[in-house]
Amino acid sequence: MRLKIYQINPDKDPGRLRYMAFKQIEKVDPTMYFKVLDAEVDVKGLEEAFLKFNNEGHPLHNGRSMSVSDIVVTEDGAFYCDSFGFKKTEFDESQVDTSNLIKVLFVRPNEDPYVAEIPDTLEAKQKAVGGYIEYVYNSDETALVGDEEAKLKGKIGNRYLDGGGIIAGDFLIVGLGEEDCRSLTSEEIDKYMEKYSNAPSITPEETAADVGFRYINFM
Template identity: 30%
Template sequence: MQGFLKPYQVEQIKKKYPPGTRIQLDHMEGERDMPDGLQGVVKHIDDQGQLHMAWQNGRSLALIPNADQFHILPPEQQPEENKIRVLVVEPGKSPYAKQIENDYRAMQTLVDGCIEFVPLPELNCHLYCNDEGKLDGLPGNRRLDHGDIICGTFFICADDGEGNDLSLNDEQLRYYTERFREPEHYTDKETHHAEYEIKIMPSASDSIEDVMHMLGLLRDGNDGMER
């Protein structure tokens, strides 16, 4: 059992095993489908300090430090084809293709900090950005489809479905180059202090029925109150 970890211990784990770190499993008790020697990639670490993984066998079981046995693969055991083509998107600039080392340290250098994995909805791609971009006050870069604004430089690569980062093919490169072609500009308030207006208090013009709808006490087309 790992037990409860303090916040600083979780932060230490996140720094030691950033997303993209390649891991080899030495032993996981009670899991016959997780053989010793299985390799995988760290996708993210939760608030309990567990490493959520993408394994070669398609499993996604998390690793628990001090319970499971595993180690980071050294650079010499990484694939020989260790460079991938990515699309780099910097604040205020048009995106451009670049060959980078397929290694989390090179990725951290590119985004100037610890990397954060963000899935993208099209063409089996994802992006990596600075996971503390907002906290560090980095400039707003591009807005994603769900409304969040990525701060600081990010880059896009492809995914093989097993958690491995791959080079973008020509179709993927063209699609995301066009998607993020135009630089976007945001104020500091928009980027770092976004507020959402939610109607909570009734106004003077609201009827009794309006108020009851707002509180969830009245169904549409029905004067009865919900249970």
């Protein structure tokens, strides 16, 4: 299920609307919110999503636990997380400031990649891959970002790398700017969606045998 979650930015909340029930506010103001998740989530509905984001969470989630005043957007519309349940509401996503986010591809073992947005911070990348990050540089100003200790942790093989080797565990594909990462272009997204679709079957024995492999470039 594709979910987007928005939470009120405390710096833009002079009226202290955060955590208020739906009946206590006049209307939802999208300019007060920031996006904390845009991802595929293994839930079947809003109530399951509430439980998930108050327990295990998600690697691409960069906010607090789900609570009253959060907005959840699904293919069925936008919903206000209320004191009890969810209320459908109007929410213009185009008014949300997303200047802190970059567009990436998220690649999980045995799944097709998908486009996501995350903050361009070390913490967000580490959370996404579940460990200290390591870069595999491509020749087109993009890079794979993975967990440098994935194989030592016993994570399953994800994809074969060009030139040999296996990358294990979840990884990101990001664009590279002059100093920081950047959003992938439409052409780069199409290229790597095609390249990494149809996940290969990588045995645990193959991944274990590749433990000695080290990425050429990392930070």
